Amino acid sequence: MAQDSQKPSEWQELTRLTQGEPIVMERVRLTERDIAIEGRFELPQLTRIAGSLEFVETNPQPSRAEVFERLRSGEITAQQAIQELERLS
Numbered sequence: 001m002a003q004d005s006q007k008p009s010e011w012q013e014l015t016r017l018t019q020g021e022p023i024v025m026e027r028v029r030l031t032e033r034d035i036a037i038e039g040r041f042e043l044p045q046l047t048r049i050a051g052s053l054e055f056v057e058t059n060p061q062p063s064r065a066e067v068f069e070r071l072r073s074g075e076i077t078a079q080q081a082i083q084e085l086e087r088l089s
Helices: 002-018 047-052 064-072 078-088
Strands: 024-030 035-042
Touching (some): 064 078
Antiparallel strands (some): 024 035
16 A cells, blocks of 8 residues: 555656656566566556546637737737737637
8 A cells, every 4th residue: 555655656756757758668567576578668648647637728829918918028029929919810
């Protein structure tokens, strides 16, 4: 049971280290059975966890007000603002 409580933090650390990039595993060892599996295989993208999460837009389109604010603050040029506003139409 003690190992089960450590698994989420290990997965969280692995996800942090890889920054969401795909992972290719080359060796897995089952410690309690002293068995090692070697080869090249990809891990699933934590589908059980992802399936239970609510969808959230990670790159939403900005509002017109946000575009004007970014233009006002100098974050974007007038030409960039025009392009973004045209995409919103």
